[in-house]
Amino acid sequence: MSTFIERAKVTCALGGAIVTLSALPKAVPIVHASGGCAGTLSGTYNLASGYKGSGYCGGTMIPTSNIVENDIVFGGEERLEEQIINTVKIIDADLYFVVTGCQVEIIGDDAVGVTHRYRNDKAIVLAANTPGFLGDSFKGYEAVLSTIAAELVEKKDVKEKKTITILGIVPGQDVFYRGNIREIERLLSQLGIKANTFFGDGETIEKIRNYGDASLTVVLSENYGIETARVFEQIHQIPYITTDLPIGASRTDAFLHKIGERLGIEPAEIEALLAKERKYYYSYIERILDIYTDLDFQRYAIISADTNYAFPLTSFLADDLGWIPHIVVIHDDIDDLRKKEYELKFKQLGSETKPKVVFELQAGQLLNHVRKSWKYNQNDKYFDALSPTFLVGSSLEASVAQKLGAGFLPVVFPITNRAVLDRGYTGYKGGLTLTEDIISALVSDR
Amino acid sequence: MSKLTEGLTYDYLSSEAAPTREARIETCNAFGGSCNSLRTGMGTGCSKNNSRKFAQGGGCQLNLALGIVSSFQNVVVIIHGPLGCGSNNLGRAGTRKTARILKQRPTTTDTIWIQTNLDDTDVITGGIEKLRQAVLYAEQEYRPDAIIIGNSCLPGIIGDDIDTLLNELDGQIAAKVVPIHCEGFKSKYVATGYDSAYHGVLKKMVEPIQRYEKALPNELADSNEKYRHSKIVNLFNVGSTSYGDEVELSRLLTALGLEVRVLPLYSSVEEISRISEAALNISICATHDDYLLGHLKERFGTEYIIDTLPIGIKNTNQWLRVIAEFFKLEKEVEKLIAIETAQLEEALEPFKKxxxxxxxxxxxxxxxxxxxxxxxxxxxxxxxxLKPHNFDRFAIPMIDSIDDQEAVIDVAPGQPAEELVILSRLKPDLYVGHAQANAWITKLGIPTVPLFGQSFNYMGYSGAFELARKAARVLKNTSLSQKIVSNVALPFRPIWFESNPFDNIKEAKV
Known part of the structure; x- marks a missing residue:
C-alpha cells in the first residue's frame, strides 16, 4: 500500500500525460475530466519546470470536457464526443490524444471506446486511461508513449542498424529535457547513430510514426520508460537496454562505450570521439582551476534527487568535480528490490568515500537525514564539522540549504528560482554547463 | 449592509460543505454579447445555464480554497486526493516568502502541504486511514496551530467520510483540525472555492471573544477601550491583493481615524480566531468574501461593507464614502478625497496624454x-x-460604468480560443489580463499588463497612479509582442478565426 507524501515532487498520471503530450511536436491533449485538472496540472509544470510555459497548446488552452456533477451522475461520454469533434475542428494538431481524470474513470466512462468510435481519416486521435489514482506523473508518461508505440508507430520488418530510440527523459519532470536530449543526439550523431527522441528539436509526428525502424531502445533511466520500451520490444521486436543519464565526462564516457559496443561500433572509433570531446571538455574545465583551488571549492555534496538524476549527479560531483559525495536522498516511490539495485550503483564511484544512500518520500525529512548522517557537536573545542557543504536538489530544498549554510543549486524538479530554456546537463557540454552553474552559485554573492 | 447581498442568508454551517455558487446565487459562465445584452440576459436569467461546445481548462475550486488557507501562519495543509491535486503548490514554491517578508511574518518555515496519495486500492477501500496517518505526521513533525484538510474529487465521489475522522482527531491533538470540502467537480464556478474555504474556517477556527469581569472596574479605561473598539475595522485581503494594496488601503482608512486589521490571508490562527472583534468588516471584493462577511454578521452581529472594488479614482472614492458613512465621517472623507484626488489628478496628467x-x-x-x-x-x-470569468449579482451594477455599452462581453472562465478571435478583430492597443492569459495575447501581437500581481500596487489612489504608469511604460516599447506574433504560432485552424466565437456557446434549454 502506498502512503501519504509530504510535498511530492511529482504530479499524478494525468499530469504526466499532459506534460508529455505538450512536449510532443504539435500534439494536443484532450482532457476528459473536471474543469480544473488540465489547467492546474499543466500550470504546475509551466511554472515549476524552470518556467517552461504553456507552449503550443498547454495551460488554459488545453481542450477539456469540463465534467460537472451532472455528468458524474449521468455519464460524460456524450460531452467527450462533442469535445473531440470540436477540438479537431478548431485546433490545428498532428496528433490529438484523449487522456482521463479520476472523476470519469470512477464512474466508468469509456473514453478509449469513444475515441476509437471517432477515428477517421481526417485526424489521428488516440486515447489512454490516465486517472490520478493510477499513480505519479511517470505513469502518465508511460501511458501516453506506450499507446503511441502500440497504435501510432508503424511496424517495420527491416531495422536500421544505427538508429536507436531514446526513452526515460521525462518532459517536465526533467526540467532540462530538451537540452539533455540535444546533447545526447549530438554525441550519437558523431558515431553515425541516429536517435529517435520524441521530444527533441526537429521531431514531428510523421517521424514518430517511423520509429519502428530502430534497432535498439535506450532507456536513460532504471525506472521510467521501461514499460514503453517493452511495448517496442513486443510489438516492434526492438530490444532495449537501460543506462544512466550521462552527466559530465565520466558518465558520458561510460554511456558512449555502452551504446557503441552494443551497436557494434569499432572501439577505436569510440575512443577517438572520447579523446576529441575530452580535449574540448578539459580546455574549459581548465578555466576554473584557479578559482577552485585558490578558494578551496571542494565540497561535501548533499544530493536530493529522483533516480534519474541521483546517481549521475553524484557521479559528476564526485568523479568529475572531485567533491566528497556525502549523502544522497532519493524521493522515488519504488519497491525494495529496485532500491537495493540502485544503491549498488554508487560502488562505481571513483571517490574513496561512498555516500550514504537514503530513500525518503517525505520532503521535510531531508534535514533530519543530513543531521543524522554526521556526529553531533558535543560542545567540543575541536570539532570536525560537516562543512563546507553544497546541496544539489530542487527549489524545495532552498530553505534546507539555508539552514545548513550550504551552497545550493536546484537541478531537479521543481525549479522555481531559475529560468531554463535550452540548457542541458548531459554529455560533455552539459558537464561544462553544470560546472558553470555550480561555480556561479558559489560566487554569486560577490 | 449591502445592496449586493440583499436577500442572501448565510446560515449554512450545519451542512458539511458550503453550497455551490450556482445553488447560492444566480451566476453565469458562458455568455457572448455586449454590456447591454448582458444586462438583459442577467435580468431574464437565461444566461445561467449556458455551456460550451468546445471547452478549455478553467480553474479548480480546490486551488482557490487551499490558496487562502495555506497562507495562514504555522499551518499544514493536507490534500486528501491523488498526487495531482494540490501539485500547483510546486509552482508556487518560494513565492509566499516575498509576502511574508513584506508583512514581517516568520519566514523560517516553508509552506507545508501533504498529499494522501490516493491510489486504485483506495478507490475501493477508501482513503481514511491514509488521511489519519497524514494528520498525525503533520502534528508530530510540525506542531502546527492548525491542520487544514482539503477534500478532492476522488474521496468526494467514493464517499470518504472525512468529517467523522477529523472531528475525532480534533480533540486528540494540539492543532485545530479543519476540513474543507472543495471537490472540483461540484461546481463550475471556481469562486465556490472561497465559500468552501471560509465554511471550514468559520466552522473550526473562528471563536467568540471571551470577556471577563474586571476585578477593579475602571470607568475611564473601560470607555477608552470601548471607543477604541468602535474604531477597529477588519480589512479582508484576497489572493490577488498585494502588500502594496494593503498598505495603501490601510493608509486611507487610518486617515479616517480607524484602526485597521488586515485579515485573513497571512494571518495567524490566533488572529483568525479573533476575527469577530471589530466594529466593521470591510470587503475589497464581493466575489471573494460575501460568504464570510455575511456569516459573521449573522453570528456576531458585526456590520459589513460589501460595495465596490477600490481600483481607480471613482471606485476608491465610492468605497471610502460608504465606509465613512457607516462611521458618520462624511465631512472628513470629503476632505480626504479632495486632497487625494487633487494630488493624484496632477500626477496623472503626463500619462493621460x-x-x-x-x-x-x-x-x-x-x-x-x-x-x-x-x-x-x-x-x-x-x-x-471585457472578459469576466463569471458573472453574477456582484458585478451587475458595474456594467453601467463602461462608457460604450456596446463594448464586447465574453463571459468565460479562461477559454482563450474565444477570446483570441474577439481580440483579433478588436485589435486593442493594450490588453489587461489574468495570469495564464497574457502569453496567448502576446502571441496575437498585443502588449499586455497583468491584472494583478503580488509585487504590484493596484488599489487606492497610489494603485491608480501605478496602473497608469505601468500602461504608459508598456506602450513605450512593444517590440516583444510584435516579434512574437510573426514568429510563434497560435494553435488554431484558420477557419476558427473566421467564425463567430459566440456560436460556441450553447444556449440553455428552457
Whole structure:
C-alpha cells in the first residue's frame, strides 16, 4: 500500500500525460475530466519546470470536457464526443490524444471506446486511461508513449542498424529535457547513430510514426520508460537496454562505450570521439582551476534527487568535480528490490568515500537525514564539522540549504528560482554547463 | 449592509460543505454579447445555464480554497486526493516568502502541504486511514496551530467520510483540525472555492471573544477601550491583493481615524480566531468574501461593507464614502478625497496624454475587470471589451460604468480560443489580463499588463497612479509582442478565426 507524501515532487498520471503530450511536436491533449485538472496540472509544470510555459497548446488552452456533477451522475461520454469533434475542428494538431481524470474513470466512462468510435481519416486521435489514482506523473508518461508505440508507430520488418530510440527523459519532470536530449543526439550523431527522441528539436509526428525502424531502445533511466520500451520490444521486436543519464565526462564516457559496443561500433572509433570531446571538455574545465583551488571549492555534496538524476549527479560531483559525495536522498516511490539495485550503483564511484544512500518520500525529512548522517557537536573545542557543504536538489530544498549554510543549486524538479530554456546537463557540454552553474552559485554573492 | 447581498442568508454551517455558487446565487459562465445584452440576459436569467461546445481548462475550486488557507501562519495543509491535486503548490514554491517578508511574518518555515496519495486500492477501500496517518505526521513533525484538510474529487465521489475522522482527531491533538470540502467537480464556478474555504474556517477556527469581569472596574479605561473598539475595522485581503494594496488601503482608512486589521490571508490562527472583534468588516471584493462577511454578521452581529472594488479614482472614492458613512465621517472623507484626488489628478496628467484615445480590453475576475476598465477609461482610453470569468449579482451594477455599452462581453472562465478571435478583430492597443492569459495575447501581437500581481500596487489612489504608469511604460516599447506574433504560432485552424466565437456557446434549454 502506498502512503501519504509530504510535498511530492511529482504530479499524478494525468499530469504526466499532459506534460508529455505538450512536449510532443504539435500534439494536443484532450482532457476528459473536471474543469480544473488540465489547467492546474499543466500550470504546475509551466511554472515549476524552470518556467517552461504553456507552449503550443498547454495551460488554459488545453481542450477539456469540463465534467460537472451532472455528468458524474449521468455519464460524460456524450460531452467527450462533442469535445473531440470540436477540438479537431478548431485546433490545428498532428496528433490529438484523449487522456482521463479520476472523476470519469470512477464512474466508468469509456473514453478509449469513444475515441476509437471517432477515428477517421481526417485526424489521428488516440486515447489512454490516465486517472490520478493510477499513480505519479511517470505513469502518465508511460501511458501516453506506450499507446503511441502500440497504435501510432508503424511496424517495420527491416531495422536500421544505427538508429536507436531514446526513452526515460521525462518532459517536465526533467526540467532540462530538451537540452539533455540535444546533447545526447549530438554525441550519437558523431558515431553515425541516429536517435529517435520524441521530444527533441526537429521531431514531428510523421517521424514518430517511423520509429519502428530502430534497432535498439535506450532507456536513460532504471525506472521510467521501461514499460514503453517493452511495448517496442513486443510489438516492434526492438530490444532495449537501460543506462544512466550521462552527466559530465565520466558518465558520458561510460554511456558512449555502452551504446557503441552494443551497436557494434569499432572501439577505436569510440575512443577517438572520447579523446576529441575530452580535449574540448578539459580546455574549459581548465578555466576554473584557479578559482577552485585558490578558494578551496571542494565540497561535501548533499544530493536530493529522483533516480534519474541521483546517481549521475553524484557521479559528476564526485568523479568529475572531485567533491566528497556525502549523502544522497532519493524521493522515488519504488519497491525494495529496485532500491537495493540502485544503491549498488554508487560502488562505481571513483571517490574513496561512498555516500550514504537514503530513500525518503517525505520532503521535510531531508534535514533530519543530513543531521543524522554526521556526529553531533558535543560542545567540543575541536570539532570536525560537516562543512563546507553544497546541496544539489530542487527549489524545495532552498530553505534546507539555508539552514545548513550550504551552497545550493536546484537541478531537479521543481525549479522555481531559475529560468531554463535550452540548457542541458548531459554529455560533455552539459558537464561544462553544470560546472558553470555550480561555480556561479558559489560566487554569486560577490 | 449591502445592496449586493440583499436577500442572501448565510446560515449554512450545519451542512458539511458550503453550497455551490450556482445553488447560492444566480451566476453565469458562458455568455457572448455586449454590456447591454448582458444586462438583459442577467435580468431574464437565461444566461445561467449556458455551456460550451468546445471547452478549455478553467480553474479548480480546490486551488482557490487551499490558496487562502495555506497562507495562514504555522499551518499544514493536507490534500486528501491523488498526487495531482494540490501539485500547483510546486509552482508556487518560494513565492509566499516575498509576502511574508513584506508583512514581517516568520519566514523560517516553508509552506507545508501533504498529499494522501490516493491510489486504485483506495478507490475501493477508501482513503481514511491514509488521511489519519497524514494528520498525525503533520502534528508530530510540525506542531502546527492548525491542520487544514482539503477534500478532492476522488474521496468526494467514493464517499470518504472525512468529517467523522477529523472531528475525532480534533480533540486528540494540539492543532485545530479543519476540513474543507472543495471537490472540483461540484461546481463550475471556481469562486465556490472561497465559500468552501471560509465554511471550514468559520466552522473550526473562528471563536467568540471571551470577556471577563474586571476585578477593579475602571470607568475611564473601560470607555477608552470601548471607543477604541468602535474604531477597529477588519480589512479582508484576497489572493490577488498585494502588500502594496494593503498598505495603501490601510493608509486611507487610518486617515479616517480607524484602526485597521488586515485579515485573513497571512494571518495567524490566533488572529483568525479573533476575527469577530471589530466594529466593521470591510470587503475589497464581493466575489471573494460575501460568504464570510455575511456569516459573521449573522453570528456576531458585526456590520459589513460589501460595495465596490477600490481600483481607480471613482471606485476608491465610492468605497471610502460608504465606509465613512457607516462611521458618520462624511465631512472628513470629503476632505480626504479632495486632497487625494487633487494630488493624484496632477500626477496623472503626463500619462493621460500618452493613453488618450488608446483602446483597451480587460479579462479576469468580474469586479476587478470592470473597475480596472473604468480606471483606464478615466485616463482617456476606450474600453472595447471585457472578459469576466463569471458573472453574477456582484458585478451587475458595474456594467453601467463602461462608457460604450456596446463594448464586447465574453463571459468565460479562461477559454482563450474565444477570446483570441474577439481580440483579433478588436485589435486593442493594450490588453489587461489574468495570469495564464497574457502569453496567448502576446502571441496575437498585443502588449499586455497583468491584472494583478503580488509585487504590484493596484488599489487606492497610489494603485491608480501605478496602473497608469505601468500602461504608459508598456506602450513605450512593444517590440516583444510584435516579434512574437510573426514568429510563434497560435494553435488554431484558420477557419476558427473566421467564425463567430459566440456560436460556441450553447444556449440553455428552457
Amino acid at each position: 500618452v493613453l488618450k484615445g488608446k483602446s483597451v480590453f480587460v479579462g479576469g475576475g468580474e469586479t476587478r475587470i470592470f473597475t480596472t476598465g473604468e480606471l483606464y477609461q478615466s485616463l482617456g482610453m476606450r474600453v472595447v471589451g
